Amino acid sequence: MSMDRCTRCILSGAFPGISFDENGVCSFCRDEIIASTDATAVDEARKRVDALFSQKGVRVDYDAVICYSGGKDSTYTLKQAVEKYRLKVLAFTLDNGFISPTAFANIRRVVDNLGVDHILFRPAKAVFNKIIRTCVFEKVYLPGSLRRISAGCYACISMVNNLALRLALEKKAPFIIAGFTLGQIPANAIIYQNNYRFLADSRKRSLDILKTQAGPEIGKYFLLPDDLVDSVTTYPYTINLLCLEEVTEEQIVAAIAPIGWQAPQDVDGCSSNCRLNVFNNYVHRLKFGYSPYELELSHLIRNNLLSRSEALEKVRKQPQDQLESVMRHLQITKDQLLQIVPVRK
Amino acid sequence: MDIKYALVEFLCKNFMVDEDEIDLNESLIDQGIIDSFGLVEISAFLESAYGIVTQQEQMVRDNFGSVHKIVAYVERWRS
Known part of the structure; x- marks a missing residue:
């Protein structure tokens, strides 16, 4: 049965591998396709987190480097890390040049109120913008990597992950805390410990494309220095703490308001910190025919953490004026975007 | 169940690909079928299906560089 969108979640007919029954319910909702989000994995992850944190060192300056975007999810994660798990954390923010001014104010208030150290890193703006432009016009990442995320966000988060790993290794912090949700x-993937050399080798193809277009100097954002890699005996665990919490957006916002977090008004419905997101979503839709947030929001619907109408409101709130503002900053025109060839299955 | 069959079935269900889209001799990352989270998912699958606990130093191209290499890794582990 051909459908525009599932009647139970919000997955589009353009989503890879999807099919619908006579009631318009998608194969993901019918559990014909295993989405790897079972409760057993979460329970196991909780036990592992408790065991790992019980061994945290007393002689390190920081137990964890925490990737802190200033959005609601990473703010809640930071609060949990400090108050619930009692970790000594170093908060790290990548300033991509598109962070909402309200989000910046949130970052300052929250780190001050929680009493944590904070490092901000801002890559050269012209270089970062070239990276994003390359993600728009070149096939930097293969389609299998882009079912949950846009190419622009993928590049930005890859930089965050690499820079956070570098910080954790330099500070000898045994954990990296990220704020991803199921x-x-x-x-x-709630807890993982990767082999850096294998991953760096596997990412060579995408990095080569980025380097060709944005310059060889961008390697420093996506790779660790060789001498640092040579000195590593064990890599930190990356832990996505928010995946362990069954918490609604409303509860998250209520929990972080007392430490100074306020909702930015200049972002799209799927972000609470980044003004670039609306543009990345737009390009993803042009290429693939669906929002990169559909899988995540549909998961929340199936777990009764979000209503279908709330999810639809989020994917539909893509303010045109902000999209145009970002395009001007990136020096990309609508005519250029319309020349993008859709990559639809 | 045959290891290769079970692995391919897992890949098809979890990464939304058809069986004929998977080159069994090529890296799943290079083919764009999985990303780094996919590697973690596959190692978790190996743990639940075969009891194999993969340490980070074992997560290398020789063991995870293709479907055939993953199958060989499982067979080595079981022997």
Whole structure:
């Protein structure tokens, strides 16, 4: 049966591998396709987190580097890390040049109120913009990597992950805390410890494309220095703490308001910190025919953490004036975007 | 169940690809079928299906560089 969108979640007919029954319910909702989000994996992750944190060192300056975007999810995660898990954290923010001014104010208030150290890193703006432009017009990442995320966000988050790993290794912090939710990542990836050399080797193709267009100097954002890699005996665990919490958006916002977080008004419905998101979503839709947030929001619907109408409101709130503002900053015109060839399955 | 069959079935269901889209001799990352989270998912699948606990130093191209290499890794582990 051909459908525009599932009647139970919000997955589009353009989503890879989807099919619909006679009631318009998609194969993901019918569990014909295993989405790797089972409760068992979350329970196992909780036990592992408790065991790992019980061994945290007393002689390190920081137990964890925490990727802190200033959005509501990473703010809640930071609060949990400090108040619930009692970790000594170093908060790290990548300033991509598109962080909402309200989000910046949130970052300052929250780190001050929680009493944590904070590092801000801002890559050269012209270089970062070239990276995003390359993600728009070149096939930097293969389609299999882009079902939960847009190419622009993928590049930005890859930079965050690499820079956070570098910080954790330099500070000898045993953990990296990220704020992804289930749906954004699979349940089996709540805790992981990767082999850096294999991953760096696997990412060579995409990095080569980025370097060709944005310059060889961008390697420093996506790779660790060789001498640092040579000195590593063990890599930190990356832990997505928010995946362990069954919490609604409303509860998150209520929990972080007392530490100074306020909702920015100049972002799209799927972001609470980044003005670039509306543009990345637009390009993803042009290429693939669906929002990169559909899988995540549909997961929340199936777990009764978000209503279908709320999810639809989020994907539909893509303010045109902000899209145009970002395009001007990136020096990309609508005519250029319309020349993008859709990559639809 | 045959290891290769079980692995391919897992990949098709979890990464939304058809069986004939998977080159069994090529890296799943290079083919664009999985990303780094996918590697973590596959190692979790190996743990639940075969009891194999993969340490980060074992997550290398020789073990995870293709479907055939993953199958060989499982067979080595079981022997």
